[in-house]
Amino acid sequence: MSYKCALGVVGALGLAVLAQQAQAVTLQDLINAGTPVVAGDKIFTNFTSQGTLPASAVTVNFLDSTGVQFTANWNTLAPGANNSVIGYTVSVDPSAGMVISGANLFFGGQVVVNNGAAFVGETLTDVTNNKDYNLQVYYDGAGGLPDNLRASTTIDPSVTSLRVIKSIDVASNGANSFAALNFVENTFVQSNGGGGELPGVPEPMSLALLPLGIAGLALRKKFAR
Secondary structure (H helix, E strand, C coil): CCCCCEEEEECCCCCEEEEEEEECCEEEHHHHHCCCCECCEEEEEEEEEEEECHHHHCCCEEECCCCCEEEEECCCCCCCCCCEEEEEEEEEEEHHHHHEEEEEEEECCCCCCCCEEEEEEEEEECCCCEEEEEEEEEECCCCCCCCEEEEEEEEEEEEEEEEEEEEEECCCCCCCCCEEEEEEEEEEEEEEECCCCCCCCCCCHHHHHHHHHHHHHHHHHHHHH
């Protein structure tokens, strides 16, 4: 996939876009800048991060108008860089006349030895209709639950904006076990029907990230043998 897109500043009164070719950027840089990123007709805002892996170790790639990819080395080696809770908001440029009607979650680059496990849980929130959509992917190798590296959901009703919070985690369950994960990707399905003003996007509080982090810990127990 091409990772070329436009970076832009979203003005308070509309989209005042200063276009340039996008480069891979760290999640920490996006958090520090606090500046929306325009990728095709998608607008990404309000990036947040918690967990044992620093946001500076996570690289963010924007996939034109289709989505976003987070790349890092989540692993269970001591001292451990084994989890992240990442949040962001994705919106559609009102001038595109489109809405988000579906979402996909995919991960790859996983390495699991013995009783290790890698998993991602994600909640997508339609703030306007107060509705959540949940996706989950996981890999625990031979002998465990059937591996599932892709998940999809239909967004109904379609929306112009979603708040996304994902919990990325790897776990070693016992001696001589190991797990690692390299990238997590979201893509979005569009359909006609958008337009109008860009919806307001509330700033998330740190506590809003805790439920999914707790869910990640529950998943660890589920995958433990």
